[in-house]
Amino acid sequence: MGVVKSAIGDMLMTFSWVVLSATFGLQTTEIISAAGFQGIAWAPLAITTSLIFVYVSLFTVVFGSASFNPTGNAAFYAAGIPGDTLFTLAVRMPAQAAGAAGGALAIMEFIPEKYKHMISGPSLLVDVHTGAIAETILSFGITLAVLLIIVKGPRRLLAKTFLLSLATICFVVAGAKYTGPAMNPAIAFGWAYMTSSHKTWDHFYVYWISSFVGALSAALVFRTIFPPHRPRPRPQKMKQKKEKKPKKDKKQKKA
Numbered sequence: 020m021g022v023v024k025s026a027i028g029d030m031l032m033t034f035s036w037v038v039l040s041a042t043f044g045l046q047t048t049e050i051i052s053a054a055g056f057q058g059i060a061w062a063p064l065a066i067t068t069s070l071i072f073v074y075v076s077l078f079t080v081v082f083g084s085a086s087f088n089p090t091g092n093a094a095f096y097a098a099g100i101p102g103d104t105l106f107t108l109a110v111r112m113p114a115q116a117a118g119a120a121g122g123a124l125a126i127m128e129f130i131p132e133k134y135k136h137m138i139s140g141p142s143l144l145v146d147v148h149t150g151a152i153a154e155t156i157l158s159f160g161i162t163l164a165v166l167l168i169i170v171k172g173p174r175r176l177l178a179k180t181f182l183l184s185l186a187t188i189c190f191v192v193a194g195a196k197y198t199g200p201a202m203n204p205a206i207a208f209g210w211a212y213m214t215s216s217h218k219t220w221d222h223f224y225v226y227w228i229s230s231f232v233g234a235l236s237a238a239l240v241f242r243t244i245f246p247p248h249r250p251r252p253r254p255q256k257m258k259q260k261k262e263k264k265p266k267k268d269k270k271q272k273k274a
Contacts, residue, residue: 022110028085029111030118032078036087037140037209039074042130045137064188072184074236079180088203089115090234094162096239099247100170112205119209127213137147141199142209148222151229158233161190161202164179166241204230 047066055061079158083103086092089112096103103111123140130138143150172179194200195231201207207226211217 022107025085025107026110026114028082029087031123032082032085033087033115033118033205033209033212034125035082036074036078036156037119038126040206041123041126041138043070044133044213046070056085064192068184068188071187072181075213076180079176086111087115087118087205090158090162090203090230091165093231094166094234094238097235098170098197098242098245100159114207115205119205121209122211123181123209123213124273137263139212140227141201142210143198143206143221143225145197147225150198150221150225154202154225154229155193155233155236157190157194157198157200159237160193160229160233161186162234162237163241164190167235170238170241171245198225201226255256 044067047063047070051057051059051062056066062272089108092103092108092111095107096108126138127135146155165183168179168182168186172182189199190202194202199207204227207222207230210216211219211226213221216222
């Protein structure tokens with residue numbers, strides 16, 4: 020039941036994240052307009068980072084240990100961090116993909132028509148091989164950053180969340196002209212499902228193979244630098260066996 024509960028949590032979290040993250044651009048635009056920040060160069064980046072920080076903090080409280088990124092789960096497993104097994108990874112991944120597809124369908128169904136042009140997900144903007152290289156590098160970078168922040172970063176949850184938000188927006192900006200970017204196969208699958216491109220080789224190559232290669236490579240690098248802690252086996256107490264002395268016969272034969 021624990022695995023099923025985790026899968027359901029992942030599905031709901033991924034669904035919610037896709038719905039909200041698809042509107043980051045719209046929310047940023049509306050905030051800039053309402054606050055009168057037009058023409059300020061740093062405003063879009065600062066507002067989007069703040070939105071990510073707020074939503075990640077909220078999701079941490081609401082969904083707990085749930086996850087919306089299968090490469091993240093696989094990377095933590097490969098890095099030797101307790102939590103998942105190969106079985107739980109195999110169960111959680113389809114749930115995350117299903118949640119992403121449901122989120123993409125929901126946001127496009129209920130968003131007003133005048134805003135639909137502002138709603139989009141990851142899309143390949145370069146040739147396939149360039150996109151695959153870009154997604155590998157981006158997935159490597161974001162995964163290594165997440166591992167360092169979560170495992171070796173500050174103890175305060177708010178500090179971790181802020182660093183995660185900052186790292187996310189940096190890599191999103193870096194990959195915007197290449198693959199969207201996704202750095203998350205489940206979310207890429209959800210948006211590809213909208214156009215029936217989720218079954219194509221290009222999608223699988225760029226957003227699944229490349230993302231996992233990048234994430235698992237980052238996990239191996241992290242594991243090499245920070246080997247998993249293995250508790251030393253407790254020394255077994257040697258039980259001293261008392262040697263039994265041979266009993267002397269009380270009755271001695273008289274010569």
